[in-house]
Amino acid sequence: MAKLSYHYPLSIRIWHAINALCILLLILTGISMYYVDPDRILIEFSWAVKIHNVTGVILSFSYLFFLIANAVSKNRKYYKMPLKGLMNRLVKQSGYYAFGMFKGEKKPFPLTEERKFNPLQKLFYVLAMYVGVPLVIISGLGLLFPESVIKALFGVSGILITDVLHVAMGFFISLFLVIHIYVSTIGHTKSANFIAIISGYGWIEETENETKSEE
Numbered sequence: 450m451a452k453l454s455y456h457y458p459l460s461i462r463i464w465h466a467i468n469a470l471c472i473l474l475l476i477l478t479g480i481s482m483y484y485v486d487p488d489r490i491l492i493e494f495s496w497a498v499k500i501h502n503v504t505g506v507i508l509s510f511s512y513l514f515f516l517i518a519n520a521v522s523k524n525r526k527y528y529k530m531p532l533k534g535l536m537n538r539l540v541k542q543s544g545y546y547a548f549g550m551f552k553g554e555k556k557p558f559p560l561t562e563e564r565k566f567n568p569l570q571k572l573f574y575v576l577a578m579y580v581g582v583p584l585v586i587i588s589g590l591g592l593l594f595p596e597s598v599i600k601a602l603f604g605v606s607g608i609l610i611t612d613v614l615h616v617a618m619g620f621f622i623s624l625f626l627v628i629h630i631y632v633s634t635i636g637h638t639k640s641a642n643f644i645a646i647i648s649g650y651g652w653i654e655e656t657e658n659e660t661k662s663e664e
């Protein structure tokens with residue numbers, strides 16, 4: 450039986466909207482700066498730099514808000530990932546995404562009051578929010594304030610390492626974004642999750658006995 454459940458507090462929805470807009474702008478200006486070509490200008494270079502830097506600073510503050518909000522609120526429980534049986538759960542969820550859902554199989558980890566993300570979603574949210582985004586911010590601030598970066602590491606220039614790390618994390622977050630938007634369409638309906646991250650209410654398909662034992 451499916452029913453609506455309040456899954457996304459206002460703080461998380463506001464953070465998510467600011468975060469999504471910043472990341473989209475950073476990807477756009479990042480691509481424009483990276484593939485700068487006087488003949489094919491996406492955004493004029495000096496403007497791309499200005500927008501990228503200001504948006505980067507806004508993203509840093511919004512990330513700080515996410516960290517604190519997630520640390521002090523109940524929302525953090527949804528990011529807890531017990532290692533015991535993790536591989537088994539990830540394989541089960543991957544099998545569902547790869548085959549099960551096309552054969553109309555039941556979801557192995559249906560959303561419930563207690564579970565807002567399936568194991569694969571959770572793994573990618575933890576990687577994006579506790580590895581990818583902090584590293585892209587720290588390396589970005591290093592590029593914005595190059596005097597704060599170490600001169601060299603094992604003979605390799607500190608700025609080069611910072612730049613490679615920044616671009617690599619930018620690439621990872623772009624990939625995450627594409628997968629994230631696709632996986633968000635696999636909900637109660639194609640638009641249900643998008644409505645949920647705006648309204649706060651998501652559909653849960655709780656079946657009592659199943660949920661407790663699985664995680």
Ligand code: HEM
Binds near residue numbers: 469574642645
């Ligand atoms: C246009 C861009 C984006 C769209 C359309 C979008 C869509 C969504 C949707 C529909 C949800 C709710 C469903 C779910 O829990 O999966 C969600 C949640 C989430 N999104 Fe996004 N997203 C976007 C960008 C991003 C970016 C750039 C990040 C991180 C770098 C991100 C991180 C998250 C996280 C962590 C949650 C769970 C929030 C929570 O409940 O704690 N999203 N997003």
